[in-house]
Amino acid sequence: MKAVVVHEPGAVQVENVPMPEVGRKDGLVKVGACGICGTDIHIIDGEFPPTRYPIIIGHEFGGTIADVGPDVVGFKVGDRVGVDPTLNCGECYFCQRGQGNLCERWNAVGVGHHPGGFAEYVAVPERSVYPLPNGMDFKTAALIEPVSCVVHGFHLLKPQVGESYLIYGAGPMGLQNAQLARFNGARVVAIIDINPSRLEIARSFGFEVVGKSLDEVRHVAPRGFDNVIEATGKTKVAEMAIDAVIRRGKLLQFGVCPPGEKAAFDMFKIYNEEISIIGSMAVLNSYGPAIDALNAGALDTEKMVTHTFPISQFDEAVATVRRGEGLKVQVDPSL
Numbered sequence: 193m194k195a196v197v198v199h200e201p202g203a204v205q206v207e208n209v210p211m212p213e214v215g216r217k218d219g220l221v222k223v224g225a226c227g228i229c230g231t232d233i234h235i236i237d238g239e240f241p242p243t244r245y246p247i248i249i250g251h252e253f254g255g256t257i258a259d260v261g262p263d264v265v266g267f268k269v270g271d272r273v274g275v276d277p278t279l280n281c282g283e284c285y286f287c288q289r290g291q292g293n294l295c296e297r298w299n300a301v302g303v304g305h306h307p308g309g310f311a312e313y314v315a316v317p318e319r320s321v322y323p324l325p326n327g328m329d330f331k332t333a334a335l336i337e338p339v340s341c342v343v344h345g346f347h348l349l350k351p352q353v354g355e356s357y358l359i360y361g362a363g364p365m366g367l368q369n370a371q372l373a374r375f376n377g378a379r380v381v382a383i384i385d386i387n388p389s390r391l392e393i394a395r396s397f398g399f400e401v402v403g404k405s406l407d408e409v410r411h412v413a414p415r416g417f418d419n420v421i422e423a424t425g426k427t428k429v430a431e432m433a434i435d436a437v438i439r440r441g442k443l444l445q446f447g448v449c450p451p452g453e454k455a456a457f458d459m460f461k462i463y464n465e466e467i468s469i470i471g472s473m474a475v476l477n478s479y480g481p482a483i484d485a486l487n488a489g490a491l492d493t494e495k496m497v498t499h500t501f502p503i504s505q506f507d508e509a510v511a512t513v514r515r516g517e518g519l520k521v522q523v524d525p526s527l
Contacts, residue, residue, distance in 0.1 A: 197248055219267060233513060279306055345446050360423060361429075500527070
């Protein structure tokens with residue numbers, strides 16, 4: 193079968209590889225669509241420490257069950273499914289406390305050392321497989337995983353209906369955060385991005401309070417925003433974002449900043465204004481709720497997926513992401 197293999201940082205090939213072996217409690221998924229995530233770019237560039245090379249990447253995908261192991265009971269051949277890529281061990285200190293996303297032996301499909309979804313087929317454990325609602329297509333199924341990351345962040349924020357939000361970054365993840373904020377009863381959602389074309393895209397989703405800086409959006413929350421979400425992965429942006437938080441408000445660090453970079457904050461401000469800074473890492477008990485949110489229309493999925501490439505054009509798909517064109521870029525191995 194065809195698959196995208198990253199042999200080492202910077203060495204990416206679309207090549208023929210053996211079909212996956214299906215374990216006793218595994219399902220073999222024929223991939224219908226797989227989205228390119230910023231984490232995939234970090235893996236390609238050698239900037240994601242948990243990854244072991246070589247690896248078939250891709251962790252945002254859905255498809256059809258093509259085969260099942262003899263001990264599988266939860267699904268059958270022909271079922272349409274999404275896949276939570278999380279592969280926590282279930283046994284370490286954090287897993288035992290229900291914090292599997294912080295697993296001491298953390299692994300994930302297409303991210304750690306388990307082959308992923310930029311392939312015609314991928315074998316995954318039964319516990320990772322979720323049935324798709326009737327009528328949900330595969331391009332929407334490939335959005336479940338990124339939306340589940342957003343849902344996890346909101347579980348940590350614990351926002352209230354009627355609160356204000358400021359999102360730094362109008363890329364795919366920023367806009368998914370913004371749409372989920374609106375879905376959860378936000379009073380106002382403001383978005384900051386230095387790219388004018390991204391701001392126009394944000395407006396097309398119905399977000400009217402947009403700007404290139406805090407000064408351009410501050411008027412809708414002059415005392416500060418209840419929830420500020422950093423979705424760019426830029427350390428300097430995180431430093432600036434603290435100035436947008438209202439007293440006793442929250443800053444959610446959602447974007448993936450480079451490992452080892454240090455941020456400088458006014459610690460007196462954090463103390464004096466009782467500001468909470470929260471980290472949000474991947475998925476935790478949020479894949480199922482993400483399916484429900486998507487099925488309820490929380491996101492405009494038609495607008496979110498702007499490009500679809502065959503697996504043979506993976507290089508061009510990655511180049512499209514790097515150029516910042518469109519929003520969600522996906523690969524369909526059947527093309």
